[in-house]
Amino acid sequence: QSIVFRPTIDSTNNLAQELANNGALEGTLVIADEQEQGRGRRGRNWYSPPRSGVWMSLILRPQLPLAHAPQITLVTAIALAKALTRLTGERAGIKWPNDILFGKKKCCGILTEMSAEFDQIHHLVVGIGINVNVAQADFPKEIQDIATSLRAVKGATLPRAKVVQTVLEELEPLYRQYVENGGFGTLREDWKQMNITLGKEIVAHTAQGTIRGRALDIDEFGVLLVEDQSGEQKKIYSADIMF
Numbered sequence: 001q002s003i004v005f006r007p008t009i010d011s012t013n014n015l016a017q018e019l020a021n022n023g024a025l026e027g028t029l030v031i032a033d034e035q036e037q038g039r040g041r042r043g044r045n046w047y048s049p050p051r052s053g054v055w056m057s058l059i060l061r062p063q064l065p066l067a068h069a070p071q072i073t074l075v076t077a078i079a080l081a082k083a084l085t086r087l088t089g090e091r092a093g094i095k096w097p098n099d100i101l102f103g104k105k106k107c108c109g110i111l112t113e114m115s116a117e118f119d120q121i122h123h124l125v126v127g128i129g130i131n132v133n134v135a136q137a138d139f140p141k142e143i144q145d146i147a148t149s150l151r152a153v154k155g156a157t158l159p160r161a162k163v164v165q166t167v168l169e170e171l172e173p174l175y176r177q178y179v180e181n182g183g184f185g186t187l188r189e190d191w192k193q194m195n196i197t198l199g200k201e202i203v204a205h206t207a208q209g210t211i212r213g214r215a216l217d218i219d220e221f222g223v224l225l226v227e228d229q230s231g232e233q234k235k236i237y238s239a240d241i242m243f
């Protein structure tokens with residue numbers, strides 16, 4: 001296991017993918033001070049200014065069927081919600097599938113990318129972006145009202161190394177459980193405790209269109225179950241959720 005550090009990089013996910021394709025071991029962590037092309041979900045940009053946040057990507061190699069790969073995002077979200085709650089003293093909530101929020105504002109996102117060999121996972125790159133010391137006024141104006149940082153929540157700056165350490169402390173045991181259970185298993189209950197999605201009226205923007213309804217549950221694969229306005233149950237595999 002090793003830590004690869006870069007002062008500046010396009011995206012830590014890109015370097016982690018390259019290293020993983022070249023045989024980097026499980027647990028290899030890529031961290032940068034700054035990303036020039038930080039990537040969010042759905043082709044969005046992720047604001048990654050120098051030394052103000054944790055921009056990192058972890059290489060994992062769980063020997064599991066591909067169907068279990070998306071659950072790693074939910075497992076990581078549990079670890080992040082626990083870590084960020086511990087670091088700030090405020091309750092962090094999980095918005096399905098990959099956002100960690102304080103109140104209604106996002107503080108952290110996860111971008112998981114996977115590579116498969118037939119129906120087995122070859123490797124996963126779990127990209128984690130945490131706004132640590134970003135001053136509220138410094139967020140780009142498009143995200144000013146929907147973004148927050150640990151600094152804004154806590155009212156004090158935090159050392160980034162401590163944030164990295166706390167996240168890894170929480171993630172390691174959960175990841176072991178995920179591998180041993182052969183998937184989500186009992187972690188589904190932990191996720192439910194920390195989530196802020198279920199029970200709410202939501203609008204889900206999926207690649208196939210928009211679904212409005214009530215978020216009922218997640219299944220054993222982490223798929224979101226929604227009762228739409230005609231009372232029909234729908235499975236949502238990937239979406240942007242609005243409350």
Ligand code: BTN
Pocket residue numbers: 010011012013014035037038039040041042044046048054055056057098099108109110111127128129130
């Ligand atoms: C999202 O909420 O849309 C996901 C954001 C993920 C951002 C992190 S920062 C480290 C890693 N490298 C990237 O380019 N993206 C992820």
